[in-house]
Amino acid sequence: MNHHCQTGLAALLMTGLFFVLHPAWAQTQTQPQTQSQTQSQTQSQTQASGTSPSAPVHSTVLAVPLPAEVPQLRLRGSGQFRWFGLRIYEASLWSATSDATDRPQASAGLPTAPEKSLQAIDFKGFFALQLRYHRSFEGSAIAQRSLEEIERLGLGSSTQRQNWRTAMGRLFPDVKEGERLTGLHLPGRGARFFQNDRLLGDIDDPEFAQAFFSIWLSPATREPALRQALLGQAR
Numbered sequence: 001m002n003h004h005c006q007t008g009l010a011a012l013l014m015t016g017l018f019f020v021l022h023p024a025w026a027q028t029q030t031q032p033q034t035q036s037q038t039q040s041q042t043q044s045q046t047q048a049s050g051t052s053p054s055a056p057v058h059s060t061v062l063a064v065p066l067p068a069e070v071p072q073l074r075l076r077g078s079g080q081f082r083w084f085g086l087r088i089y090e091a092s093l094w095s096a097t098s099d100a101t102d103r104p105q106a107s108a109g110l111p112t113a114p115e116k117s118l119q120a121i122d123f124k125g126f127f128a129l130q131l132r133y134h135r136s137f138e139g140s141a142i143a144q145r146s147l148e149e150i151e152r153l154g155l156g157s158s159t160q161r162q163n164w165r166t167a168m169g170r171l172f173p174d175v176k177e178g179e180r181l182t183g184l185h186l187p188g189r190g191a192r193f194f195q196n197d198r199l200l201g202d203i204d205d206p207e208f209a210q211a212f213f214s215i216w217l218s219p220a221t222r223e224p225a226l227r228q229a230l231l232g233q234a235r
Helices: 003-013 035-049 139-152 158-171 206-217 224-230
Strands: 026-030 074-083 086-095 127-133 180-186 190-195 198-203
Touching (some): 206 224
Antiparallel strands (some): 190 198
16 A cells, blocks of 8 residues: 555544545444334343443433533434444434424525425524544544535635634544533524533634534435434334
């Protein structure tokens, strides 16, 4: 393998947003989980590992300090992302309604064609996207890859994207295996980020928030199967 190939693969491994570059390179394992399925999974994991139920691998409770104005968020769907068979992260979507009843919202820069088989997330409401990492990554690489995906989706102007890259670079931390990064969508305000249950800070820009979460939730995402699982409609 030449130096350029090694550098390219290393760059991929430094970010939590592992989108498929070729169908044979990656596999997204997606499956929505109901509350009963999640509780059963947690009990099985507890029995197998001997860990306390107070620290489940996956819970129906979003373990971040939510602002008082945020309604109760429930697990809507989740999916595992794998690269070359390796688990990279588990993504979970939390919304005010656990079933897929939201209606697509047209917005500047987003596809406006109606979706017949899959309802989109409501960007006028509160929701949270959580990534539980199975590998360690640098925050600067996560920020850079996020910017590249936002640009690929055609969201924001060049000046906006430059400002967003700066904001993400300042906010996003390095993550270790087992840690969680959570993004909370604050409608009309922007996004709030957490590392595990620790507040990292806010990016007060509604257009940034929609662009960032669209990496996973836009119909134009690189990972439609993962999006489908997050929205609770994996088949």
